[in-house]
Structure formats: C-alpha cells, structure tokens
Amino acid sequence: MKRPLPNGAKCAVTLSFEYDAESVEWGYWKSISGGFDIGGFSPSFGIPRILELLDKHDVKGTFFVPAWDAERYPDSVKEIARAMHEVAAHGYVHEDFSQLAPAEEKEIFEKSHKILTEITGAPPQGFRAAAYGRPISSKTLGFCQDMGYIYDSSFMDDDEPYPVTIEGKPVNMVEIPWSWPLNDISFMSPPFSSGMGLVLPQRKPQWILELWKEEFDSLYEELGFFNLVVHPRDMGRVSRLPILEGIISYLKRHDVWFATYSQIAELYLR
Amino acid sequence: MPSVGDARVIESFAWPNGYKSAAIFTFDVDGCAEQQLYEGNTLGHNSAGDYGPKVAVPRILDLLDRHDLKAAFFVPAWVAQRFPERIKEIHDRGHEIGAHGYLHENFSKLSESDEKEIHRKSSKIISDITGIPPRAFRTPGGPLLKRTMRILMENGYDCSSSSGKSYFPSKVESEGKQIVEIPGSWITDDFPYFWGGYDDKPVPMFMPISRPDDALEYWIAEFDGIHEIGGLFVHINHPRVIGRFSRLRAFEKLIRHIKETPGVWITDLRGIVDLLLKKG
Numbered sequence: 156m157k158r159p160l161p162n163g164a165k166c167a168v169t170l171s172f173e174y175d176a177e178s179v180e181w182g183y184w185k186s187i188s189g190g191f192d193i194g195g196f197s198p199s200f201g202i203p204r205i206l207e208l209l210d211k212h213d214v215k216g217t218f219f220v221p222a223w224d225a226e227r228y229p230d231s232v233k234e235i236a237r238a239m240h241e242v243a244a245h246g247y248v249h250e251d252f253s254q255l256a257p258a259e260e261k262e263i264f265e266k267s268h269k270i271l272t273e274i275t276g277a278p279p280q281g282f283r284a285a286a287y288g289r290p291i292s293s294k295t296l297g298f299c300q301d302m303g304y305i306y307d308s309s310f311m312d313d314d315e316p317y318p319v320t321i322e323g324k325p326v327n328m329v330e331i332p333w334s335w336p337l338n339d340i341s342f343m344s345p346p347f348s349s350g351m352g353l354v355l356p357q358r359k360p361q362w363i364l365e366l367w368k369e370e371f372d373s374l375y376e377e378l379g380f381f382n383l384v385v386h387p388r389d390m391g392r393v394s395r396l397p398i399l400e401g402i403i404s405y406l407k408r409h410d411v412w413f414a415t416y417s418q419i420a421e422l423y424l425r
Numbered sequence: 426m427p428s429v430g431d432a433r434v435i436e437s438f439a440w441p442n443g444y445k446s447a448a449i450f451t452f453d454v455d456g457c458a459e460q461q462l463y464e465g466n467t468l469g470h471n472s473a474g475d476y477g478p479k480v481a482v483p484r485i486l487d488l489l490d491r492h493d494l495k496a497a498f499f500v501p502a503w504v505a506q507r508f509p510e511r512i513k514e515i516h517d518r519g520h521e522i523g524a525h526g527y528l529h530e531n532f533s534k535l536s537e538s539d540e541k542e543i544h545r546k547s548s549k550i551i552s553d554i555t556g557i558p559p560r561a562f563r564t565p566g567g568p569l570l571k572r573t574m575r576i577l578m579e580n581g582y583d584c585s586s587s588s589g590k591s592y593f594p595s596k597v598e599s600e601g602k603q604i605v606e607i608p609g610s611w612i613t614d615d616f617p618y619f620w621g622g623y624d625d626k627p628v629p630m631f632m633p634i635s636r637p638d639d640a641l642e643y644w645i646a647e648f649d650g651i652h653e654i655g656g657l658f659v660h661i662n663h664p665r666v667i668g669r670f671s672r673l674r675a676f677e678k679l680i681r682h683i684k685e686t687p688g689v690w691i692t693d694l695r696g697i698v699d700l701l702l703k704k705g
Binding site for chain 1: 466468469470471472473474475476479480621633634636637669670671674
C-alpha cells in the first residue's frame, strides 16, 4: 500500500459485510417471498453468528446496510454499531444507482443517511453501490461528497485504495476498490438472488478458503492490501462460517493490520 | 456476412533451425472499451477494464522483461487515447502495438465505410502515440470478415490474429498483397478461467472464477499437445483479467514450463510474420 501502516504492519486487511436482508428482493420485485426468503437469513442467523466470530477474534468489520433493511431490523443494526463495527451506506432498497434520475438518487442518499444516523447514533462515513456489480451513475461520487463521505467502494480498477478525483479534481474521498475473487458471492450465491435470473456456480468451502489464502499470499508479498467482501445471507450458513473463521485465523498469523474502511480512508486523507 | 472461409488445412509446418514447435505471447488491452461502447458508463463495476492499462500492464511488462520475452499488445484505440503514456511505454519497452478497433466494435454489425473509418482513425491514434502505424490486427467483437482482411491488406497490415481454425499460421494472398493469419483459441486465453463477473452486453455471459493453478493445467495440457504436433502456441491474456498477482504467478509458471520444454521456438508475432513472408 502506498501509505505507511500503524505499527509498521506489512499489510492492511479490511473485512466488509453486506447486510442485504430482504431489501434486495424488495428492490427488484416488491416481494420478499421468493427463493426461500434468504434475505431474512441475514439478520436472523448470518449477522449474529458473524458478530460472534468477529468478537471472538477481536477484529472490526465494515457493514454496508441498505436503509430499508435498517428500518425493518433496527435492533440488529444497532447491535453492529454497539460492537464498534462500522455501519456504512448501501442505498435504500439496494437500488441500481445507474438507473436513477439525479433527483431520485439524491433523495435516496439523503434518506438512507438520515435513517442510518438515527439508528446507529453516528453518521455513516462511506458508501458502496448496491445491485449486481455495483453500477453507479455519473452523479454518485458527487452525492457521496455532498454527504461528507470519506470513501466509496464501488470501483474495480485497482488492487489498493487511491484518492478520488471528480472530473479531474481531487476531493476529500478515498476509493477502496473491490474484486470478484475476493467477493464471496462469486462462489456461493443461490440462483435468482441477484434478481437477474443468474445461476452462479457453487464452490466447496475448502476450495474457497484455499483460493482466498492464495490471493492473500500474493497480495501480502507484493502489495500490502487485502479487501474481502462477505454476504452474511450466504456466508452465514453453518457449513460456510468456517471459511470466514479460516481466513481470519490465517490473516492473523501474518503481520497485518485489521482496519475499518474509514481507518483506511483516514490514512490517505491525513 | 460470412467470415473468411477459405483457409487451407495445414497438418505440418517447418519451423526454422529444427525447432519442433513455436510459442508467442499476446495481450488484448481492452480496457473499458466495450462498457463505453454499449453502456456509455465506465464507473463502478464497469471500471474493471481500467485495471488493465492502469495497474496490470506495468506488472506484465516487468514479468516479460524478467523472462526476456517480447509480446504483441492489441489495443482498442479509444483505450490508447485514455492511457497514451502506458501504450507508449509498452512500445518503448520493445513490444508490438496492434490494432483492435476503436471501441472493440463488432465489425459484422457495421457498414464497410464505418469499418474503414474505424481502421483509419485507430491507425492514426496509435501511430501518433508510438510513431509507427500498427501492422498487426486482432478482430475485436464478432467474426473475422473477408472484407476486414481486404481492408487490412489495402492499409499496409501484414498480420491478423483473429481466427481459431488451426494450430498453424497461414498466409492469405490477394491481388499481389499478403497477410499472415495467426490463429488463437479460447482455451489458451485467460478470459474463460478468470473473468468471473456477469455481463449482459454485448452478449449475456458469465464465466466462473478458477484458481490460478487450475487455469495453468488447461494451458499446459494444450501447450504440450501443440508441441507434440509441432504447431504454434498462441497465448492470449487480457491485462484486466491476468493482472492479479495470484494469476501472474500462474502465467509465470506457464512461461517456465514452455522455456523448459526442449525444441520450442519462443518468438514474437513479428518472428512468425517474417518467417511466412520470408523477411528477416
């Protein structure tokens, strides 16, 4: 990474979680009843188990929460904030931001920000686009800036964070890019959950863990930044939680600094 | 419109200096060209193309230097305009820049005059950056058209690497002009193993992500078979896809495997073209 890390650590590690309860299905279909209601699995089982796991390993995560889900599960979202994890913006009903009129998009940013602030007691510090592949509009980064966000995590054009520019001008914001191989949904999303009728291939837990270890090994040696994206509705299954625990344990055996997204952004904005 | 359909069947090929087979390395620096063309949006998910010229190409150039290899990089001219210094760097470090459309167009959906204009514009943009007009071409989206081969020959190109019909290069002659066709394939391409994301434009596609060494197994099996029949191994990488450190490690293992195989002529696209056109 192009910034020195606290305590001279060799690699920064960020664990991000997409709360994604029924807002995903509601956003697409105005229905939450399809596909075994898997959205509801996130707050009912996935999130509590993941919070226990993070607590056990004493690491903090960044949770991207659609505000519609926060309204329906305020206690669950409060619990995330109480455990000192970061809660960040992720749309209202998991919208495709590339398909919204500017006024509509602005309203969603403001409404979601207000809801998350009221529930958690603190304003979100950043944003990640929702919907499959995180499409955004030409206005999205500007709205993030208007909300005072210090990071966005919607892009895939780098392996490490970088300062954001809007129309060539530097702004007070950092991009924290994500990638498909470090996103659990690439290997475990059930059919239709993306709303696109997609059938994504399933991989065995051990296979996923090995792939992530290989990715970490190369990024640890060559770069110093490892950014994981986890969906509690998918990773929260009893057969898959060991993948998450496995990678956290593996990361902890290295010289890493576990950071939240705003801690990463602050490294670049200081 | 049908694609070129008159390629001869070749079953053997005499490589120089008693080599049994040949291998070359090529890269398609597609960037966000298709996202720009079909969606007009290179943000968010669509920014994955920029990863190629922005992040991956320097890593690839260093890797090629470490192994003393020269490669061909096919670049849509719009990507060259977006990253002119990067494209110049590829050229300055001794690699060939080939044409690849302006925005990775499917030429079979365009009129002949539109296609000609794209070739003209792309050639000018690339030669303004590198100082020389491109002589090699790989067709971007869609089939290779007879029309395209004719336009290429009329405009000084001597190489197309667009067909997948054979394991051997071939020479196409027309009206006193010659062009070398260098075959490629999906199996020796990185895209099917690693792309991972779902795209619905220009066509719906989803390719599951493999572990790097799994892709390596496919490549090595295919290389070994091509070596056995004395053919030409043409590796095709997309910087946006192969550029992750984990995947470059698998690519480097492939390079080592090829280097350790006795009797392989490891050359570049120019080596093949010059051989067929009896130059150099």
